[in-house]
Amino acid sequence: MGLTKRRFSKARTASRRAHFKTQPVTLVNCPKCHAPMAAHRVCPTCGTYAGRQVFEVRETEEKSGS
């Protein structure tokens, strides 16, 4: 591990961290089912990724009880 030559002030550290923020998930349309989905993820609607079936899509069940 390298060591920094001198400590940075709180203001310098805070101003660097001012750009640390979460970004909204990029939505794209699925090439197969054309539903909006997160980019570079398996489509939750049809279960495909890069043109191949990754998992079988089951009917969503209503959660009963609590």
Ligand SMILES: [Zn+2]
């Ligand atoms: Zn899809």
